[in-house]
Amino acid sequence: MASNHTQGGSNGGGDDSAQRRPPEWADGLKQLYDSVVEEALPDSFKDLLDRLDAIDPARGKGAPRDGRETSQ
Amino acid sequence: MSDGPASQPGGSLSAIDKASFKRDLTDVVPHLRAFARGLCGRPDLADDLVQETLLKAWAAQDRFEPGTSMRAWTFVILRNAYLTDMRRNRFRGEYDEGVAERILTAPAGQEEPIHLSDLHRALLTLPAERREALLLVGAGGFSYEEAAAICGCAVGTIKSRVGRARAALTEMLANGAIPRRSTDDEIAHRAILEELDVVAAGNGVSSRP
Numbered sequence: 001m002a003s004n005h006t007q008g009g010s011n012g013g014g015d016d017s018a019q020r021r022p023p024e025w026a027d028g029l030k031q032l033y034d035s036v037v038e039e040a041l042p043d044s045f046k047d048l049l050d051r052l053d054a055i056d057p058a059r060g061k062g063a064p065r066d067g068r069e070t071s072q
Numbered sequence: 073m074s075d076g077p078a079s080q081p082g083g084s085l086s087a088i089d090k091a092s093f094k095r096d097l098t099d100v101v102p103h104l105r106a107f108a109r110g111l112c113g114r115p116d117l118a119d120d121l122v123q124e125t126l127l128k129a130w131a132a133q134d135r136f137e138p139g140t141s142m143r144a145w146t147f148v149i150l151r152n153a154y155l156t157d158m159r160r161n162r163f164r165g166e167y168d169e170g171v172a173e174r175i176l177t178a179p180a181g182q183e184e185p186i187h188l189s190d191l192h193r194a195l196l197t198l199p200a201e202r203r204e205a206l207l208l209v210g211a212g213g214f215s216y217e218e219a220a221a222i223c224g225c226a227v228g229t230i231k232s233r234v235g236r237a238r239a240a241l242t243e244m245l246a247n248g249a250i251p252r253r254s255t256d257d258e259i260a261h262r263a264i265l266e267e268l269d270v271v272a273a274g275n276g277v278s279s280r281p
Contacts, residue, residue, distance in 0.1 A: 023241070052130045
């Protein structure tokens with residue numbers, strides 16, 4: 001009985017190390033992320049920021065009306 | 073217009089602060105896109121989410137503390153927008169077909185290469201809170217502490233979510249048990265939505281600016 005218990009414990013230890021060591025796909029996760037970071041930025045983002053920049057956020061009355069909500 | 077920097081009703085930002093805010097926000101857009109793509113899978117919806125985030129960030133710019141991390145600040149806004157949109161069932165757990173072409177180099181001695189598309193699809197089957205934890209730490213390079221601050225939860229919670237996410241992905245990739253068909257994605261996504269209801273109700277995740 002006692003030896004059974006010890007075996008169970010060592011199995012649990014194996015699980016633990018699997019969580020601590022970065023798995024072999026870990027680099028893939030970074031690749032997924034980095035591949036998007038390195039994509040050329042669509043003009044729409046720069047356009048949006050330029051439009052926002054032309055508006056005084058404190059007054060905010062002339063909020064951009066391009067079909068998107070600015071409130072919340 | 074920007075011709076009246078002297079009078080700033082309600083805003084404590086100087087013209088210089090405003091310019092640097094815009095520059096920082098611009099710099100962080102590629103990261104917002106990457107985070108959003110990982111969260112919701114589809115590039116077009118991810119970009120919509122980023123635009124929404126930019127609008128909200130801009131509107132809240134006097135709440136940004138200069139010198140703190142713009143990436144962390146905007147990630148909070150993006151994740152809250154994502155959670156709100158997801159509860160409105162806007163995202164359907166679809167994945168990026170584009171990455172299906174790219175293949176990870178197989179580790180030596182392993183016949184089956186891991187496809188990035190498999191990894192992405194497996195990632196999308198995870199519960200939202202584990203997926204975002206793994207994205208922040210494993211892809212975005214945030215520390216556990218930073219990720220906890222972004223998600224508004226304890227560091228131990230983030231560690232546990234990352235651990236569970238890693239274990240689930242490792243299991244899925246090792247067994248090849250990755251949902252292939254969109255019906256599977258839908259089932260997985262429904263589970264995510266149900267879990268999210270619990271999360272949103274309990275943690276008030278959307279109440280943090």
